Amino acid sequence: MDGTEPPYLRIVAELRRRIAAGRLRPGDRVPSTRQIVQEWGVAMATASKVLTTLRQEGLVRAVPGIGTVVADTVTEAVAPRRPTLGPELTRERVVRAAIGIADVEGLATLSMRRIATGLGVAVMSLYRYVASKEELLMLMTDAVLAEGALPEPPPGWRAWMELAARTQWALYHRHPWLAQAASFTRPLPTPNAMVQAERAMRAVDGLGLDPVTMVHIYATVANYVRGTAINLEAEAEAAQETGMTDQEWIDSELLPRMEEFPLLSKIPPNSLDLDTLFEFGLRRLLDGLEVLIGDSDGRGDG
Template structure:
């Protein structure tokens, strides 16, 4: 007869270590820090229970006494870096404060490049994530809108930042893998696009390209996108 499935549980409701015996040799903070070090240095693919155990100097099976699943290990990692969020006294200008939150989140993702891959609502209620949410709600106190709307704003802003950073990483990775220079790649694609536009089949694209807005400033684009998201919540009900 098949064994009974384990009862669902959140890692934060478990004691630091199950079972009897001597005082635990490691804390969850130790385990999370080891996993973060590995991910920062070698990428998320390098993070495994065996690898983290080796980093700590313990046996793999011993690690399962502290962290029963790899998904729990990921949650510990996300919570650990969430603790790096800057929490300040809100200024009273909710748009400025949320812009600051978004920029800080982007910087955090650039520091821990694996973080966008683990962003999930599932990890949104860990201890440090709760402190982050409480801080965001404090920043949004001047916005006269229901809490449900404020949560939508926070989620949308995080989604935009995560997507923007993921695209930055994808572009950088593709550039590194090119067999020629980025300038050659851009020239090749511009020549192809120019040929397609010259057919006359894309009049609106031709008009758009004729505007020639000049060089694209990624930082300015990021700022505009954030402001447009926030503008959408101005006067929200």
């Protein structure tokens, strides 16, 4: 590997070599994210992507309560990987490859060089299909937003807005990087983003609201979903780093310290996972909008 490649790929190559040479055997713990930070002097996010990549290659697995260890069966994946020629290069193929990389490794590591390596093509060949990384990000965003196309909306503004929010939440679960790419002050002018905004605003059209209030309602709900979803990637990285689920971490790290706090100690399991927080916040947000709109249609659904 040359020095122009992302730091996490160089670290992945080194750990892959250690596994191939038998210095790290099946069941051995691999360096944790903190150890990677200390040994290679990289950021925590970079260290997390190292372990994510090794896991995707099937070389390591997370063991609850222990951490990340070398997988029981080490296959030919430890051998240096060479680019292979695939189907004919197209804009759609470039975009889909970029989405796949961002889904696994995060948006921060996405680069034209990384995409070219994954596709087995020269970097400059990508520029025949996308003019820049900024254009690529816009195409990626539009492609994944197309996955969230709403079905025929249900009757009632509240049910309609709730469906839009849940559809958006599911989309962020599939593509955690999308929460970072989205913006409500400088939104990407993609066709599917405009369609989603227009359809969501139709939910409150005809209720006597002015256009500014209508777009504020849409943006408030959409931004609530996005703001909660920004935590999805960090949550996944923490689970990988510790080898524990969020509840396992709370049980081992937080509960022993709660004895002197009677209210905190009464919190039942899984009360702070992101899906639970999303559900509570969405319902309270819609309750508030119901007061603002003053419309009985859909009242009591929450």
